[in-house]
Amino acid sequence: MGMLDRYKKKTGFIQLLNLLETSSKTKQEQFLNLIHQENPHWEEALKKRILNIDRIVSWNKETLAEIISRVQPLTLAVALRHFSEEKRNNILAVISQSEQRKIHNLVTETNPTPAEVATCISKVVVEVRTLIQQGIIKLEKIDPELSIPENIEELLSQKQVSTHNYTEQQNSPSTNQQETTESKISEAETNLDFSGFFQKTKASGASSLEEKSEVPKNNKEELDFLKKKVNLLASENTQLKQELSILRNKLEQIKKIA
Numbered sequence: 001m002g003m004l005d006r007y008k009k010k011t012g013f014i015q016l017l018n019l020l021e022t023s024s025k026t027k028q029e030q031f032l033n034l035i036h037q038e039n040p041h042w043e044e045a046l047k048k049r050i051l052n053i054d055r056i057v058s059w060n061k062e063t064l065a066e067i068i069s070r071v072q073p074l075t076l077a078v079a080l081r082h083f084s085e086e087k088r089n090n091i092l093a094v095i096s097q098s099e100q101r102k103i104h105n106l107v108t109e110t111n112p113t114p115a116e117v118a119t120c121i122s123k124v125v126v127e128v129r130t131l132i133q134q135g136i137i138k139l140e141k142i143d144p145e146l147s148i149p150e151n152i153e154e155l156l157s158q159k160q161v162s163t164h165n166y167t168e169q170q171n172s173p174s175t176n177q178q179e180t181t182e183s184k185i186s187e188a189e190t191n192l193d194f195s196g197f198f199q200k201t202k203a204s205g206a207s208s209l210e211e212k213s214e215v216p217k218n219n220k221e222e223l224d225f226l227k228k229k230v231n232l233l234a235s236e237n238t239q240l241k242q243e244l245s246i247l248r249n250k251l252e253q254i255k256k257i258a
């Protein structure tokens with residue numbers, strides 16, 4: 001079972017998006033990297049729609065005022081530590097003077113750690129995502145690029161997946177390796193030129209041509225060439241084993257993160 005399988009049902013995309021938005025930057029990148037390797041289309045769609053505090057504060061004044069009114073003042077004050085003083089003033093300009101003073105006082109009185117700032121930013125993002133799901137904030141009007149089609153899971157499943165699923169490779173590694181190796185051997189054999197072994201000669205008293213086998217003059221060169229091909233295939237086989245080992249390690253990473 002692939003990592004994405006549990007999210008391919010209806011509303012699964014939103015669930016995965018919520019997971020990414022509430023993860024730390026490092027963990028978010030790890031998730032996206034794993035998703036990309038399993039299905040680049042999902043990774044692209046998710047990355048395009050991830051909410052962040054910088055994107056949120058760029059929205060129009062009416063929307064920003066609505067968000068600020070619904071976030072706990074202390075949470076907002078700590079989250080605003082992410083911005084410069086000038087930027088904080090611009091953000092708070094959408095609310096009344098009395099409310100601005102209240103938030104400014106909280107900003108001054110608090111001395112949060114970077115982890116606490118990150119936590120409060122995450123809370124703001126969660127609140128905004130909730131407002132979007134409730135229909136209070138309409139992304140199609142204020143930020144169309146972030147809007148999510150209702151049937152996005154179905155749309156993504158219809159796209160051709162360009163990367164292999166980890167689980168499929170884990171379930172049949174030897175088969176995949178054998179098929180890949182056989183394919184390469186077949187390709188190598190196809191590319192070999194054996195034309196030197198045959199020549200067409202005219203038969204005595206006949207008008208048709210027939211193929212006659214003869215020992216090529218450059219037999220030693222052909223033999224050396226074949227040896228090089230064998231060595232190349234052996235090297236590729238070793239590389240396939242290494243790639244399989246890497247895939248197994250990545251699968252273990254998925255299990256740990258999930």
